[in-house]
Amino acid sequence: MQSQSMACAQQAQMPQGAATNPAKLKQQLGDWMICEDAQGEFYMNARTQQSFGQPPAELVQLYKASQQQKQAAPQQVVTHQTASHSPAVQQQMWAMQQQQQQQQ
Numbered sequence: 001m002q003s004q005s006m007a008c009a010q011q012a013q014m015p016q017g018a019a020t021n022p023a024k025l026k027q028q029l030g031d032w033m034i035c036e037d038a039q040g041e042f043y044m045n046a047r048t049q050q051s052f053g054q055p056p057a058e059l060v061q062l063y064k065a066s067q068q069q070k071q072a073a074p075q076q077v078v079t080h081q082t083a084s085h086s087p088a089v090q091q092q093m094w095a096m097q098q099q100q101q102q103q104q
Contacts, residue, residue: 008035008044029062 008025023037031047034055043059044051055063 008033029059029066032056032059032062034059 008023023035023042025033026036026041027034028046031045033044033046035042035044035051042051042053043055045056
């Protein structure tokens, strides 16, 4: 990742011609890097070393897929946790009801 962020910085410096403002790697998705420099955000393919001012369609698709995975993962975890803890919660509630009935 460090060499890729260096490539990102080198790419950002090329149009400016000055090494004072290196680009910052914000995110990487597959072969694509989302970078930011003094002029703003740009997108670079690590494999081809091409940079773009607007996100290419391939990067947009990768981004959407990663967001869907992030949204699906917590739902699966919550569902799994709820299902695994449900019998224990029910058992605790039943025990509490039994204690209340015995106290009455």
